[in-house]
Amino acid sequence: MMALRSTALAAAGLFAFLLFWEAMPRLGLINPAFLPPPSTIPAAFLNEVRLGVWGEAVLSSLSHYVTGLGVGAGAGIALGLLSGMFRWFEAATAWIVRLLRPIPGLAWVPFAIIWFGVQPEAAVFIIAIGVFWIVFFATQGAVRGVDRDLVEVAQAFGFGSPWARLTKILLPAATPGILVGLRTALGQAWMAVVAAEIFGVPGVGARMMQASSLLSTDIVVVYMLTMAALYGLFDTAFVALQGWLLRWRA
């Protein structure tokens, strides 16, 4: 009953929001060229799809997203594990981390363009950097936090090598913490996708910039909502995967 009521309230809230949004340009309170009413969005969306632009932009953005996420998360997990397992590694990298970590991912845009040009690789690079630090710290912390008693179990059964310790205990025990980091990274990576593409790498961000220079704000909104939908999709899928991976938890 409560759930039903809150769903009804949420729907009513969204409806009121759309109504307000529709009213502002329609009543002439805002220039429709600056804020297109929501009723014009479906037509703009269908038009983009018909032109084939939407599919193309979404596909290239997704490929940047997935590749960047894969590279950044892969490196973050690998180095985070090393740093969590070996004190000497953490010590040796401590100041490098302190130096590089505060640099925002977007500050790498100039180098991304110099090194890779306005190419997909540049977008992948920017995304990967943003993802890397989140996953690195999540992994390092998760490994550090593994119950030492469980590590002893592995030792007591003769699994004393670092590799056995990693695969049999540390990695599975750290998985919940790593997944929390990955989920944060999932959101962070979307921001990086748009940012990287706004500099011209073809994709959703580039198409938005193109549309806005023509003042086709309805198209801009189409892609804003597209990103919201894609992120929602990824996040939902990730939560499902997370639930399955952590099905052993109470």
Add this chain to the structure above:
Amino acid sequence: MSEPIISITALNLAYERAGTRNVILADLDLAVARGEFLVIVGESGVGKSTVLRVLIGLAKPSSGNVQLRARPDCRTPMALVFQDARLLPWRRVIANVAFGLEGSGLSKAERLAKAQGMLDLVGLSDLGQRWPHQLSGGQRQRVAIARALAVDPDVLLMDEPFSALDSFTREGLQDELQRIQAATGKTILFVTHDIDEAVTLADRVVVLAGSPGRLAAEMPITVPRPRRRRDAALQEAARQLRMELSNRSAEL
């Protein structure tokens, strides 16, 4: 006594922390006969668990000698059951039992078959597919025993394995353990601070007392098995052991 399976001679263990030297064990000598059920009793902090940790390789002695006469083909001569079951929560029960068999050259099917056999032995045949969090404390400890037995060790080390359980479960598991020992013939080295538990289970009880821990007394329990808790001879043994313990702590 025939040649002991474990001989501990002049074992010392001390460590430094914040500049002070803590001596845990001093000049400990202990021999365990093959097939014997030896129980070590003592107050908390006398280093009972440390003896087991040294044997399994989790603690390094400062000096002394530990000799083990295991079967030559035995890959894991000793296995330890911890006080808290310490199951790996991300593994199903059957995979927890099979844990120690990994890397033994057995195929996965063989490992699981062996693990199932151990679950049968501890009376949990149907719970293999559960997750550890779905088990009761007593069931978890049975799984831990099955995991230790699965590697077919010569010696089973048990570190207060039943102390966190309620008394019904504890007594049930004590009976179970005696049955398992009768069935497998394993040598068992069992640590506890529960005197009734000690006399119920042991062929021989040794008392560790003092700080640093020394071997203070020993007492064979000759009451025939299967033992019944209300048995007068057992209660007499417990009474003697209590007296022995209070004398020792008065002396030290």
